[in-house]
Amino acid sequence: MGLTSNKVLMLTVVCAVALFVGTVWLWPRLARQNWRTVSGRVGLMLATQLALFASVGLAANQAFGFYASWADLFGKETDQGIVVDHSAGGGSGGPLQVISSSAVKGARSSRPEIGGQIQKVDIVGRKTHIATPAYVYLPPEYFQPQYRTRTFPAAVVLTGYPGTAESLVKKLKYPNTAQQLADDGRMQPMIMVMMRPTVAPPRDTECVDIPGGPQTETFFAKDLPDAVLAHYRVGKRPGSWGVIGDSTGGYCALKLAMHHPGVYAAAAGLSPYYRAPIDPTTGDLFHGDKDLQNRADLWWLLQHQPAPDTSLLVTSSKTGEHNYKDTLEFIDRVKATNRTRIASIILGSGGHNFNTWRREIPATLQWMSGRLTDR
Incomplete structure (x- = not known):
């Protein structure tokens, strides 16, 4: 049973309840003052608290999608290994490989020309050699005969850290929201590439080209668009691409658009921050390179670099978000x-969580749609 399995969660809840009831029932029998009864009381209390802690932790992980598997939780992911051809010609299968496809859960039909499709893919960067999984949402129009020669705008959608790409589909429901908005005529059909900004797990690279390390920014600015363009009917002009993210993904989205306005015509940061942190999850991102550190600071960019020709959206809330004053x-x-x-979305209240971002996503997608072209 996987980390995100409902069966695992229910099992831990049942164990916690059983241990609590057992503790209440057995406590009078363990009232004597000898080493056996004292050990029994300590054991019951410890087991009950561990079960409660596990239940709360699993429930929180279910709600927020921090970790996708036990291996992910313990920093020993086993599903990231795919073959990377480092030869000059690259791999014969192309930089993007479709692993599986599925219907959009909750759509009005499982047929892709009616309900759209979600494809799980592996992407290999031809320049950076970074390999990472992603989910690609294709709108119903992509499969309809009358649109067979049409290209579509594309939005890269990023999680926070650590995050899981699956949470963008199941928890934040980007495909369902985009489909509903398109059906209502409030946004144009759009391809979405949903993934983690953590392309070198478990390290948080903050979308930086780390000296001697993962070239994450180059992957998102060059390799990812090239891979998607080679496989899907996506508009090739700079105005066809946007990027959205929450938390760490929000910072990455803003930075990518500000650094590469010729690639990303628009960026939306949901609850973003504006300067790359340095902590145990990131390690040394800059290796003493002051120019690189400055470029990762959006405040510095606004003060010292020419303003980029791009569109930005930022979100926060007056109560519940720590970035409110910085965002203003x-x-x-x-x-x-x-x-x-x-542009901005400022809520009256809302924490740094999925519930807040779900309230912001419909307006964000509408805003993004209005700034992208399908050519």
């Missing part, structure tokens, strides 16, 4: 550039 200041600084466009 970021908006003011971008407005002062008179070149970069800025």
